[in-house]
Amino acid sequence: MxxxxxxxxxxxxxxxxxxxxxxxxxxxxxxxxxxxxxxxxxxxxxxxxxxxxxxxxxxxxxxxxxxxxxxxxxxxxxxxxxxxxxxxxxxxxxxxxxxxxxxxAECALLGEHRFGNLEGVQNAISIIIGTAIGGSILINGKIYKGSHCNSGEFSSIVIDPKNKDWSRYWFAHNSYQALTNKYAKLKNIDSSSVTGKIFFENIDEDSEKIKILNIFCKDMANAIYNLQCAFDVEKIIIGGGVSQQPILINTINEEVKKIFKKMEMFHVVCPEISPCKYAxxxxxxxxxxxxxxxxxx
Missing domain, CATH: 3.30.420.40 (ATPase, nucleotide binding domain)
Structure with missing residues (x-):
């Protein structure tokens, strides 16, 4: 077959x-x-x-x-x-x-649950960084679809309600293009010329890239905290090609630990964060x- x-x-x-x-x-x-x-x-x-x-x-x-x-x-x-x-x-x-x-995003979660970094996990969330923000939720070992097949539509989550344009939504903060577009705007170059490879190339030596990455990961950490308040999962996996950049996952983990420490009075348990094994x-x-x-x- x-x-x-x-x-x-x-x-x-x-x-x-x-x-x-x-x-x-x-x-x-x-x-x-x-x-x-x-x-x-x-x-x-x-x-x-x-x-x-x-x-x-x-x-x-x-x-x-x-x-x-x-x-x-x-x-x-x-x-x-x-x-x-x-x-x-x-x-x-x-x-x-x-x-x-x-x-x-459901496919990514299923693939990781069967073969990758979610093997043996019963409750988890996938966050897929792509053109937008994809998501899926695993509850008691099964995909949670919701009443209208609309669970995991993370792109439309309101992150910044004060803004009246697209920047109020999560995808405008944590999509792949949000990362590369901010760098293109800073450098005054065509956004289509900035790929993930270009952004992460020699990033340790570029303070401007590090600043953009830190803001990106802080926004991601805030969203992860909100999701954990709602679903209380064991593990959250980050997918999409960009998730294979160690500095991205490490920085997200650092920001997640900061916000959970800051909000410890609410006793929300910090989930494990890892990239998709198979990207x-x-x-x-x-x-x-x-x-x-x-x-x-």
Missing amino acids: IILVLDMGGTNLKYALMNEKFDFLEKKAICSPIDSRKNFFETILNLYNQYKQQISGVAISLAGRVNTEIGYVHHGGSYQFIKEEFLQKEFEELFHCPVTIAND NDSNLLGALLVHIDKYYR
């Missing part, structure tokens, strides 16, 4: 051929087709046609509010033209093979888990 697994990020579409043993047989990435519905379907159809002789199904990880059980997408995150539709059924009619669609691959692993659980178990 070989499955085509797609992780539909807001910047990159990562895809892989994987087998039932969760081996990566092939793995690549292309730019995300977020510009139009036509390009979205054409891009995915082209990938399917490229591998259709080898695969027996398609597993998709997608940002946004997704009802995995029935394959219904209420909204597709960065893919703003995807809303209120049975997207799984549309793809099955197009591909003539089994398809699954699941929220990307962006967690989404692919989790998407395949969803597919196998639905069609082969």
Whole structure:
């Protein structure tokens, strides 16, 4: 059995051929087709046609509010033209093979719970730093979807209510682009020219980068404290490609310890903070888990 697994990020579409043993047989990435519905379907159809002789199904990880059980997408995150539709059924009619669609942050959490840094953990939260802020919640060993499949939509959490523009929301403070855009603005350069690699390159020798990182991590720590007050989990994992930067995780941990120390009168237990073991691959692993659980178990 070989499955085509797609992780539909807001910047990159990562895809892989994987087998039932969760081996990566092939793995690549292309730019995300977020510009139009036509390009979205054409891009995915082209990938399917490229591998259709080898695969027996398609597993998709997608940002946004997704009802995995029935394959219904209420909204597709960065893919703003995807809303209120049975997207799984549309793809099955197009591909003539089994398809699954699941929220990307839930996929990351599932992948880490089965194979990575959440093995054996019963209560946890994933925070995925990407084009926005993805999230998922594990309660008693199971994904908590909420009453409307809307749990973990962390991007829209209000962080700074005094602001009237987008900067009031969490994604404006702790997304991947929030980090790189602040540096681009400081240097008066095109934000598209600043990648995570450029930002973290020689960061120990750049006081301006350190200042931006410290503010970023302080905002993240405040949000983590609020989440812990609500869910009281054992562990919180940080995902997305940027999570593999040790200085980021170390600084988040430092800021988390500070705020929990400051708020110790409320007796909120500080959770363990760690990166996703498999970084962006967690989404692919989790998407395949969803597919196998639905069609082969």
